[in-house]
Amino acid sequence: MINPFSNLGISDDVVNAIKDLGFENPTPIQEQSIPVLLEGSNDFVGLAQTGTGKTAAFGLPLLELIDFSIRKPQALVLCPTRELCLQITGDIRNFSKNIPGANVVAVYGGANIVQQLREIRQGVQIVVATPGRMLDIIRRKAIDFSDVSYVVLDEADEMLNMGFQEDINDILSTTPDDKKTWLFSATMPPEVRRIARNYMEDPVELTMGTKNTGNVNIEHEYYIVRARDKYAALKRIVDFNPEIFGVVFCKTKIDTQEVAEHLIKDGYNADALHGDLSQQQRDKVMQRFRDRSMQLLIATDVAARGIDVNNVTHVINYALPDEVESYTHRSGRTGRAGKTGVSICIINSKELGKIRQIEKIIGKKFTKADLPTGFDVCEKQLFALVHKVHNVEVNEAQIEQYIPRIMDEFSELSKEEVIKRFASLEFNRFLEYYKNAPDLNVSEERRGEHGERPERGSRVRNDDGYTRMFINLGSVDDFTRGDLLSFVCNNGKISGKSIGKIDLKGVYSFFDIENTAVDGLLNNFRNVDFNGRGVRIEQTAEGESKSRGGGSYNGSKRRDGERKSFGGKRESGRREGGSNGGFRDYSGRSREERHGKRESGRRR
CATH class of the missing domain: 3.30.70.330 (RRM (RNA recognition motif) domain)
Known part of the structure; x- marks a missing residue:
């Protein structure tokens, strides 16, 4: 039987590599775009949600069109973040493992530029890059794009949202006029449409689903709570989903770190991912998440770009994004590769208008859900524990030698008593925490108590003492x-x-x-x-x-x-810690004021 990828025009060497990766059938975006791109004669615009297989949609045609006997850059892939850059590079390397002489180099900030320059000098056919670092290398005159035939702009809408418009212009100006440009995006705002007009000539446009819509495999829910109850609501949602493996989005780096720290202190397997971390720290956090040794990743929008982790069950919007289009990218972290997922928003009553805006953008209605009661959470946790015990795999050979001692220890207990004690090991913690737990839900009509205003960061505050x-x-x-x-x-x-x-x-x-x-x-x-x-x-x-x-x-x-x-x-001068972590001298001026670096607001 002929492999479906072979029917699309992909060579045997690449098809065999794809089969080794476990891919059997192309996704809809791959099925529609690969035959068009293999012609190599058209500019192209592909609109599809994250998690639909866009990397293979452009990566496989590139491997068929490039001459790997020539060790010069022939294709350039631009993407918004280093995580996405590394993911694309890894995927294309895997696809090309059976092609002699194929070389793909990742170029991104936060890593050793000397090593990246060395890899480029050794000869490369495909360069995958973030705009800032790519522009730096171009300005050093360390790369020659005169032989580039194909430029791919992946996640184009996000590159523009992150302010890379001028960098993209400068980079593309160094490439030949007769190159072909392939643009892939989850949404099609006017800025992306403008790129298509400026850099493409009569492009073939392919839209999977309706423009700007969300993944059909994702359920969208929202919970209305008071601002001060947002963290408690997050914990209750997590506790009610014992097998959760999710991403929690916050608005700022500070909130991301604080929420992660409080979750860790409360016994949850969580960590933070944001722009203030070094590349080594980011890699460490992401490796833990990919290995599933961490259950909850708390992230900002920018840091989470390019997260490609399978089987994410939930995306939780601890704070709604400033740009409603960004919600599409957030929710796209789950429901990938045909799987189902849930995207949850924790809001206050004044943010209902934004939910309605998002509904229009993604073309799907949200379900208003009620936070579970303490009793509901305890019941869910109890039966999750029972289910886990029932389905655990018993290593008969290893445990056999301990059975006599175990039976002796339980000899005075009845079957019912043994079951109760095993269940109570984990269950007692939830019973204690949720004893007399209040109802956190707020009705849609309720506009907040005493003129409550929607919080901008929903900080978790410490008590006195x-x-x-x-x-x-x-x-x-x-x-x-x-x-x-x-x-x-x-x-x-x-x-x-x-x-x-x-x-x-x-x-x-x-x-x-x-x-x-x-x-x-x-x-x-x-x-x-x-x-x-x-x-x-x-x-x-x-x-x-x-x-x-x-x-x-x-x-x-x-x-x-x-x-x-x-x-x-x-x-010099007595220093006293301010509430923002800065120091003050005798003159009463903050360090930021003395050096002219005071920010007008919180950094994001």
């Missing part, structure tokens, strides 16, 4: 706030729930801890080191400073940020 602590570890040690939280909890032998706000700096950090846990933390950090360096933790609250750890102690009193410099000289 915390002490501020200093630690001589920070971002230069490749710590994220989640890493620092784990380090402090593991070595301090304390629960994550005892830790409040964390301010990660360069070579040091601050964190809040419950007053009752301070002495135990300091005692447990008497002889802790990190990579051979003594770790120092000190109390920064008013009064005499306590200190424990393997590093030296300078004996200074600390007042929420006041400290000696690492060189041993006192820094």
Whole structure:
């Protein structure tokens, strides 16, 4: 029987590579676009949602059209983020593994540019790049695009949303006028249409479904809650879906980190992904998510571009995006490759208008859902545990030697008592948490209490009763706030729930801890080191400073940020920590004001 990809015109070498990857049948976008692109004589516009197989739709034709005996760039693929850049590069390398001499290079920011230049000099036929780094290499005159025959603009709408219009113009100006341009996008805003007019001549346009619509395999739900209950609502949704494997979207980097930290402290397997992380940290987080060793990825819109992870069950919009078109990209993280998924929005009553706007954009109605009660969550968790026990695979050979001792331990218990105790191991935690749990739902007609305004970041606030602590570890040690939280909890032998706000700096950090846990933390950090360096933790609250750890102690009193410099000289002016983590001098001006760098608002 002839392979369906062969019927589309794909060569045996590539078809065999596709079969090894487990692909048997082309997706609709591949089936429609590959024959057109294989002709190599037309510009092309393809509109399809994320997760529909666009990479193979343009990657497979490129492998058929390029002459791999020539070691010069013949195709350029531009995409908005480094994650998507790496994903596309990996896919095309897998497709071309049986083609002699094929070389694909990824060019993106946050990585060693010297290594990327070395790979280009060695000879490459396909360059996959983010616009900023590509422009940097062009300006160094380190690449020659005179032989480029094909340019692919993937996720074109997102590149424009991220402000890459001028970069794209500059890059395309270095390519031949007779090249063919293939544009792929999930939505078709006017800016994308303008690119098609400026850089294409009578393009073939293919639309899978209606323009700008969402994936038909995704259910869309919204929950209305008070702003102050948003975090509690998130936890309840997660608890009601025991097998959830999802992405939670926040609006800002700060909110992303804070939500992730609070989830970690509350015992959830979560971590944050945002633009302030180094490439190494981002790779580490994404690898954990791909391996499913992490259940919840908390991300900003920009950081999540190009996340291509199979079997994501839920996308949760902790905050709605500023641009309603961005909702299509968020929800597209689930329901990929023909699977089903759920996209959830946690909103307050004043955001209903935005839900109606999104409905018009995606052409689908949202379902208003009610948050489950505490009883509902406990019941769901109990039977999920029962189902897991019922279906667990028993390793008879290994467990047989322990059965006599196990039976002896349970000899005084009836079958019913054994079942109750196994179920209670996990179930008691939920019973305790959801005892007398309030109803968090708000009706659509309710416009908020006392003129409640929709929050802009829905920060999770700490209670009183915390002490501020200093630690001589920070971002230069490749710590994220989640890493620092784990380090402090593991070595301090304390629960994550005892830790409040964390301010990660360069070579040091601050964190809040419950007053009752301070002495135990300091005692447990008497002889802790990190990579051979003594770790120092000190109390920064008013009064005499306590200190424990393997590093030296300078004996200074600390007042929420006041400290000696690492060189041993006192820094000029008493510094006091502001609520935004900045410092102030005697003149009352913030550091940002002194250097003219004060931001007008929170960074996103």
